[in-house]
Amino acid sequence: MNGGGRSLWKSRWLSVALVIVDAAGFALCWMGAYWLRVVVTPLLGPINEPDPYLTVLSLMVVVGLANCAAFGLYVHRRRLSSLNRPSILLRAGYHWLLYIVVVAFFFKELDLGRSVILFAGMLGLVYLFAARTALRAVKERALRRGRGTVRAAIVGSGHLAVDVKGFLQNHPETGFTLVGWVPCGSGSDDPGMRERIAREGIAVLGDWHDLPEIARREGLEDIFLAIGDLEPAEQLSLMSAADIPEVSVHVVSNIFDVIVERGRVEEVSTIPVTTLRDGRMPLHQELLKRVLDFSCAAVGIVVWLVFLHWWIAIGIKRDSPGPVLFAQDRVGKGGRVFRLYKYRTMRPEADPYAVAPMDEEDPRVTRFGRWLRRTSLDELPQLLNVLRGDMSMVGPRPEMPFVVEQYEPWQRRRLDVKPGLTGLWQVIGRKNLPLHLNIQYDFYYIKNRSFLLDVEILFRTIPAVLKGRGAF
Numbered sequence: 001m002n003g004g005g006r007s008l009w010k011s012r013w014l015s016v017a018l019v020i021v022d023a024a025g026f027a028l029c030w031m032g033a034y035w036l037r038v039v040v041t042p043l044l045g046p047i048n049e050p051d052p053y054l055t056v057l058s059l060m061v062v063v064g065l066a067n068c069a070a071f072g073l074y075v076h077r078r079r080l081s082s083l084n085r086p087s088i089l090l091r092a093g094y095h096w097l098l099y100i101v102v103v104a105f106f107f108k109e110l111d112l113g114r115s116v117i118l119f120a121g122m123l124g125l126v127y128l129f130a131a132r133t134a135l136r137a138v139k140e141r142a143l144r145r146g147r148g149t150v151r152a153a154i155v156g157s158g159h160l161a162v163d164v165k166g167f168l169q170n171h172p173e174t175g176f177t178l179v180g181w182v183p184c185g186s187g188s189d190d191p192g193m194r195e196r197i198a199r200e201g202i203a204v205l206g207d208w209h210d211l212p213e214i215a216r217r218e219g220l221e222d223i224f225l226a227i228g229d230l231e232p233a234e235q236l237s238l239m240s241a242a243d244i245p246e247v248s249v250h251v252v253s254n255i256f257d258v259i260v261e262r263g264r265v266e267e268v269s270t271i272p273v274t275t276l277r278d279g280r281m282p283l284h285q286e287l288l289k290r291v292l293d294f295s296c297a298a299v300g301i302v303v304w305l306v307f308l309h310w311w312i313a314i315g316i317k318r319d320s321p322g323p324v325l326f327a328q329d330r331v332g333k334g335g336r337v338f339r340l341y342k343y344r345t346m347r348p349e350a351d352p353y354a355v356a357p358m359d360e361e362d363p364r365v366t367r368f369g370r371w372l373r374r375t376s377l378d379e380l381p382q383l384l385n386v387l388r389g390d391m392s393m394v395g396p397r398p399e400m401p402f403v404v405e406q407y408e409p410w411q412r413r414r415l416d417v418k419p420g421l422t423g424l425w426q427v428i429g430r431k432n433l434p435l436h437l438n439i440q441y442d443f444y445y446i447k448n449r450s451f452l453l454d455v456e457i458l459f460r461t462i463p464a465v466l467k468g469r470g471a472f
Helices: 005-010 012-039 051-055 057-070 085-106 114-144 158-170 191-199 208-218 232-241 255-260 283-319 367-375 382-388 409-416 424-428 435-448 451-467
Strands: 150-156 176-183 222-226 248-251 264-268 271-275 325-331 337-343 392-394 420-422
Touching (some): 012 057, 085 451, 150 158, 158 176, 158 222, 208 232, 283 451, 420 451
């Protein structure tokens, strides 16, 4: 029943192939750094012969491979989200450079050039990103075709179970094939819930007490427990039943769990408690974030105005009458209202403060505007807002005043940080996520924001925009 799905990504042969490719890659990075130094010799002065660099070549390759193994780059477990991948690769690249410096220190008699070491570190980081991005693309393509998928089931009821069902079915690139549903919890006997599950073509696999037998019969490799409505004792009983050899168990978080996921566990007397992070960034990270915002906005504006603006403006003008740019009041940090700029994508007579289009066929959107929205090029003028300090490169999306007026007190926490040009929910689900899940991702960002998280989200924005998934 299993089909050997998981074995595709845990295959030793895939790891062996990666080791061979990485060995060649690190060798090219090391000697390529020497070649790069030779090319720029007139600027930096003479460089010694290649013999010392060839002497330590094999050692540099071994160091690179050991570094990758230490960061789990040869482990092929499927993950629900790869948001942490840029962080891992950044750290792996940094340690590769650090280890090269250590090797150069112990082989001082070889007189290895400092510029070669620096170039090798940079090339190694570029190589790691390129190689792992290509690997991920190959994996996702195979998974979308149904090759190497993992058989999974949902245990639970209520909206969490429905959310997981939607996620697994809408994101085949995560590598899960949904086999069926095991009812459990207060909604499991609800005829309406069972009818809805049946309508969506999900098989009911049996009673949760028989989970070990169900897992064996169906060849399950992963189980998702959507059990937020159960009493603690019932949850523990269910987790015990789901403790099955060779089966991975994922406990689906509710909104509170997501907020505290990276909280700090402490003790008050003898009682374990979870202390929520306050969401504040250290001063040095705030400064780094502002430098990142200013740098990205400045470079982006130059590229935008030189290469894209006039071409986009002509397309807007040819498609419909009216202005090229569209300005609108939005609410920023602390409730301050500012003017947000976008390219106009809707017809001139459209109400500027109506609810944003949620459908690709919305009649308010022009033909050229539909393409701009799908590629997210309509957002480019907001680089001006980032440069002015109204917005950040990363943060919750800025809402219109009439929407903010309807916020519940807890929703106003979105105004604790600057709104962003991109954000967590934009790159994970974009507009095809329900509103309550968007807020969930916003809260996760606010409670766990850091400079490194911003960098990770910016890296994830590029493939999300290129795919155009969920952008209307």
